[in-house]
Amino acid sequence: SYELTQPPSVSVSPGQTARITCSGDALPKQYAYWYQQKPGQAPVLVIYKDSERPSGIPERFSGSSSGTTVTLTISGVQAEDEADYYCQSADSSGTSRVFGGGTKLTVL
């Protein structure tokens, strides 16, 4: 089955830039999406179609794509950004949605 690979954890100090990667063979053909999940809460969409930001999401959140890797970038990280982040896409057929394993962002 198709898999998306994320690093288990990323740590940054407040005000620095955090980059979370997600790799998958079908990413050149399928868009990627990113979700933020805080403890005890439902996930929230922060990036769609590789680099689009939904309304209400701070401008410090951005996304990019290059080949089989997509990247979520959080510029000027704040303490409130500490959360689990999940990438999501679809397999090459598009009929199965797939999530990455998640990355825990720690703000030092």
Add this chain to the structure above:
Amino acid sequence: EVQLVESGGGLVQPGGSLRLSCAASGFTFSSYWMSWVRQAPGKGLEWVANIKQDGSEKYYVDSVKGRFTISRDNAKNSLYLQMNSLRAEDTAVYYCARDYCSSTSCHGGWFDPWGQGTLVTVSS
């Protein structure tokens, strides 16, 4: 305000059945694909199934095929997940989510918003 509210979770024995419901409001339910996504305790997210606006297309993750059935009632603005032959590994919080398609064929898409989830525990 767009809202999704799940119900129907609980404790069930292995081999048992459970039916989850999701009540939608604040948007035209019949215009959207819908999905179920689950999260085992302390684990990551796993897409379970989705269904087309009119119910004519349904897709499932391999691990639930033949055991789970997704359905909807557009007149009641409701989404359902019938879960049979439940296993311990089905223990999770089950989220209902609106499924946005990235193309007209819906070969790819994203979830927004999500409900708050309902916990299903499979244990003897």
